[in-house]
Amino acid sequence: MKGRINILLIIAVGLQITTFVQAQDLHFSQFFNNPLTTNPANTGFIPDADYRLGASYRNQYSSVMATPYQTVSVFGDAQVLRNQIEYGWLGIGGFILSDVAGSGGLRSTKVYGSLAYHQMLGSSSLLTAGFNLGWANKRIDQTKLKFPDQFDGKFFDSNTPTDVVLVNNNVSYFDMQVGMNYAYFPNENVYFNGGYSIHHVNRPQETFFNPGGDSTKIPVRHIGFLNALLKVDERVILNPNAYYTMQAKSSELVLGLNANYNLSGAGGDMQLLAGLYYRAGDAIVPMVGFELKHVRFTFSYDATTSALRNYNNMQGASEFNIMKKGFYGEASGDTRQVICPRF
Template sequence: MTGTYQLLKNRAHLVIGGAMLFTAMCISTKPLLAQDLHFSQFMNNPLLTNPANTGFNPDFDYRIGGSYRNQWWGLPVPYKTMSLWGDVQLLRDESSTGWLGVGGVLLRDVAGSGNLTSTKAYGSIAWHQELGYNSLISAGFNVGVASKRIDIANFTWENQWNGKFFDATITSGEAFAFSQIGYLDLQAGLNYAWFPSDKVYFNAGVSMLHLNRPRESFFNDALSNNRVPARYNAFVNATVKLNDQWIINPNVYYSQQAGSSEIVGGLMAQYNLGEYGEQQVIGGAYFRPGDAAIAMLGLQWKDVRFTMSYDATTSSLKQFNNGNGAIEFSVIKFGTFSGRSPRASRCPTF
């Protein structure tokens, strides 16, 4: 997990010390320890984890969700990440053994004193094929556009330090060609699900992001050929109904990019407050080794689920953020189209 620590340390230095790290990010031609947008509640951002999750919702016809993450708010310039996503099942009535999932994701992240702003939009598609009654395989693909922008005037540079303060009248000498860039981004993934009974569900998936390794640089091509390194994700998830009051959901998520890695694992539990599960209390605990302990609390009311989580920093980065890692909120609405006959549940439910 030293890779995760290095990723987060780089982000902290961008806020505190800033400009020199940013320059290295822009002009380096080697794979970078750069950090993609991410959420601790990976299970509540399924299309970001794996495009094969698009329409992968056996008990409902559609989902709409959103998340907001505020990371390191104790610093002068915290990191704010937002997502909005949705997916829907199609061709369910045309095929007795499979269906098509279609969806989309909007992402926005604002980071650091230079207001490095990332805006991304993806369209996603996946096919889900039943393998008998107890298993399902899914393959998905998405294509998107990404835009990044910086406020160059907000940066200060080493040569502008006059011994007392940073003098903005001194030319930095940095040869920026653009303050905004854009590129095409491609991702693909596979999932497998197993339903051995109405009390146990298991699935696992792998995905590859940035398949096309898009060029990303605020300098001209003559100075830089920096490309976004491919990112590999994997997850394992299970849902077990213990009784009419409790359902537990252990899961593990792993991500690797440019030699750096991150792993998040833990357990979420749902407690039934009503006769048929219309109201549920949700609690969870997760751990990101070498970085943070994550506590989660939520509530489900009929077809709407709200969860919040808090990342408590456990690494030496506590000296920068006073232990205030991140706070994150997610909301998801599930739905079934009117006039469509209800399907038998494939996942453990109350």
């Protein structure tokens, strides 16, 4: 009886996890360190540098699943044509997303190219519009899956025939996102910006079964964010931000703050970072980090606060990010004026 109860608990947890994963796209708690996946208008939207490169790794539900969800993101973007466009420039970039979900071997691979146009509005504000186009692929190993008609009341028997048949275990499609950003920076110590983007504008088909109209099309996803950089001391810069996304009947709200503390005096070559975020109804996310000569390392951990904490002991997800920013003229010392607070 006890064994059966444990199996039912595992099934219940699995259903909660499956519902969450199906409801939303791949996501990172450190949304601010994955700018191109948040909004294509962030491409080349780099107030304190000319280019940046970044990578993220997320490991989720390792405490309740033999095969946890693992997500990897790699991106790069840069500002171009700064001298050819009066009071503006283009941003070009791209990113790759790779995800492995659960024991069924569900694998996702997404490759996107991004383009954005940035236009200064006077000397203290900036307006940006951008889009990205990408190719996505999802594949699954059906031999690793268990279905309800294979459950005998105590165990899942993979040798029992199932009526569930996948029409295709490998699907690919093209995808498109669009977005806008606005930034306001009245002085060298204050910087605000916000953005809104729409993902899956073309609503591509994604199903391993027979296409069934709107039910097998990816729902449009809306993302909005607010961000600020406030230099409150010669050694301290505060970065409060908020993130909201909605897709189909699912939504996510993240609020939080992180701070940079300058350890090296003039130039800010060495900085300590710490922050705390809250994903409404789901998790508390503390973050720590370190920056050395424009290379930043950050680590965050999702401590589950939802009902799932009763099964995973609040052990949600760990996330690691590395980001490098730079100027084209660093070697010669010819760097442009940044438009946000800095040390």
